[in-house]
Amino acid sequence: MRKTFALNTEPHVAVIGETELLFQPEVMGDDFMDSYAELREARQAEGVDLDDIEDADPAVVRKSNRGLRVFFARQMLPESAVLFLRLNVVKADKVLKSFQDLEEAEAYAAKQKGARIVDELRLPPRVLAELLEWIVELYGGGDARPTTSSSGSSTASRPAGTRGTGRSPSKASTRTRGR
Known part of the structure; x- marks a missing residue:
């Protein structure tokens, strides 16, 4: 297989x-x-x-x-x-410096009065x-x-053996009246 x-x-x-x-x-x-x-x-x-x-x-x-x-x-x-x-450190809508690490950006921003950190790709x-x-x-x-x-999927295999023609024991049982 x-x-x-x-x-x-x-x-x-x-x-x-x-x-x-x-x-x-x-x-x-x-x-x-x-x-x-x-x-x-x-x-x-x-x-x-x-x-x-x-x-x-x-x-x-x-x-x-x-x-x-x-x-x-x-x-x-x-x-x-x-x-x-x-991350961009921004002051008065001007990017002062960009970072990949949040702690580095925070340290730099702390030294720049009025600066804040914003993501380059801002998302809600x-x-x-x-x-x-x-x-x-x-x-x-x-x-x-x-x-x-x-077409990449294969079709299901047929069950092994041959199908019998005999009655299933469940169908041979007595049915309940009204069903």
């Missing part, structure tokens, strides 16, 4: 506005689960309640969002990951949530499978 398994070879593409983010065609299950477990543990440790974000410490929320972005970047192709993780929370759902479906073993033509 021989079974052929399809592997994705083309990157997955998330189109967000005019930006295309390229994700790895396949991610090994243990790599994905390790990075997903790290994300979940970080969120729990930070204690960010997404239903009550108004009362949360902005620094904690930023760190939590950064953890989510790092999780996404681990599934991306390098060029997309660099864009997705880029709902898009991040939808992206997370899509990523988990792609790599987590959900309904997503490599796309192949329907």
Whole structure:
């Protein structure tokens, strides 16, 4: 018996506005689960309640969002990951310097009076949530499978042996009246 398994070879593409983010065609299950477990543990440790974000410490929320972005970047192709993780230190709508590391960006911004940190690719929370759902479906073993033509699937095998013409014992039993 021989079974052929399809592997994705083309990157997955998330189109967000005019930006295309390229994700790895396949991610090994243990790599994905390790990075997903790290994300979940970080969120729990930070204690960010997404239903009550108004009362949360902005620094904690930023760190939590950064953890989510790092999780996404681990599934991306390098060029997309660099864009997705880029942080700009901005003052008066002018980019002073760009970083990949949040702590470095925070240290630099602290030295620049009136500066703030913004993601290069700014996204609303709902898009991040939808992206997370899509990523988990792609790599987590959900309904997503490599796309192949329907002719790529084999037909089911016929059961072994020959079909008998005798009556089934269940059909030979006495029927209950009224059924």
